[in-house]
Amino acid sequence: MRLDDLCSVIDGQGFPSRDAAEHPDRQSVVAAREAITAAVRDDEFLVDCMTRELDLMEHPAPRRGLVPFYTLPGYGIRFAFGYWPPGSNAGAHEHTAWTITAVCRNELTVQTYDRDQSYRRQELVPKNRFDAPAGRVGFIYEPCIHDPHNPTNRWSLSLHVTSPRDGERRDDAAACLPVLETLRARWSVDADDPYLWVQTTRYRQALIREVARFLADTEVAASERLLDRCHRLGSTATRRFIAGLGRPAPEGPDRGAPPVLTVTHRDLVLTCRDVDGGVALGVETPDGWIEQLRMARLAREAVVFCTHRSEFEVSEIPGPLTAAERHAIAEALQEAGLFRTEPS
Ligand SMILES: [Fe+2]
Missing domain, CATH: 3.90.930 (Outer Surface Protein A; domain 3)
Structure with missing residues (x-):
């Protein structure tokens, strides 16, 4: 399988166009997750994605967080690799639209937080913690706060397929959560520094x-x-x-x-x-x-x-x-x- 093959499958799942105001049906995201699950278990697919990732790495400009190596035309759906040094974590952050995360190599542990309670109490309120070994593909549909972590002494590699609307502020989040703002500031990049x-x-x-x-x-x-x-x-x-x-x-x-x-x-x-x-x-x-x-x-x-x-x-x-x-x-x-x- 190649990236184009996966994109053809996603193309048929009824995702809204890049400029549409609505989010996709849950069913569309579930179908995309199934296709991604098959894809990331196929090294030919991952190597094909790596070809584009290396195009990105040709440019030495600073990068922080997830930088897409490909964006699906018409839909704005973004594909990015995540690299996790031994013992590292992303820091708690919020996804405000659907995302699909696949562990490609090694493993991650994901701590999730109760979003409603966290906003109400103005501090992170832990909810669940689960292990994600290589080949595991999870998805977020409702807005969510989480913190993936590499608990091992080897690097982990993940693939992230995300909505173009991820990162937009949701209407229900009237108040801000200071801990999330701190992290967001850390991810901002001054390309001239x-x-x-x-x-x-x-x-x-x-x-x-x-x-x-x-x-x-x-x-x-x-x-x-x-x-x-x-x-x-x-x-x-x-x-x-x-x-x-x-x-x-x-x-x-x-x-x-x-x-x-x-x-x-x-x-x-x-x-x-x-x-x-x-x-x-x-x-x-x-x-x-x-x-x-x-x-x-x-x-x-x-x-x-x-x-x-x-x-x-x-x-x-x-x-x-x-x-x-x-x-x-x-x-x-x-x-x-x-x-x-x-x-x-
Ligand atoms: Fe995340």
Whole structure:
């Protein structure tokens, strides 16, 4: 099955158009959930979705929360992957229109809250807690507050199919619930914030590694091509991680250590400070200086150099260093999210 096949099924279930005022019948959402249940148990479908997800990952701009890799034309129905680091949770949040959530890999635990009671008491009132193993597909029809959590020490992957109206305020929620507003604010993104680009760059590499791990675990032929894309988007450490997955490395001039590093955001201000036994490299932010990494004093000249250059070749890194040490510094700068390799 492919994404187009699933969309054809959803197309026949009587969902309202994107601009319609009404929500779909419960029956339509149940039918879509059935189709999604079959789809997410088929790796060919998930790999097809991953093709579009990687299109999204080509853009290094900050992302928070669920970012759709596809929106169904005419209906505005959104498809997005959710990535759950070990032990992470989303934070309690509200869905105000239908959503379907499928666990694709590993598992989640979902805590739900009594929405009426929570609004009335102005605090979260727990209701149910249930386990969602891989292959489980749940749906929300009535507005709901919940908090999914990955209770394991491995990453989990989920697929979210949501109404274009999810997030609209419902008429019955006259009062606000402060805890939900706090979380909503945390998800808002200032796309011009250089430090957010640093954090995003760092996290994006973690996502690429998880996508690669997922792809290498499937028997789908298209995965090979997508692994090559992960390799191309990957930092030095990510490329090494992908090589360790036991799949053949792609051919091409980009094999080995990347020669050119580019600063993550043109307005990023990097400065260094001498610290006990070494030197620290940090970012100047509106909230003050934030340390990103620390190196031995031997690398001081190299670190100072990085604060003045927006682009350089690894071989240009100055100081009494070996080639291996220059590459190690370059790798540390990438892992910190401060510099990235030029796309090849
Ligand atoms: Fe949710």
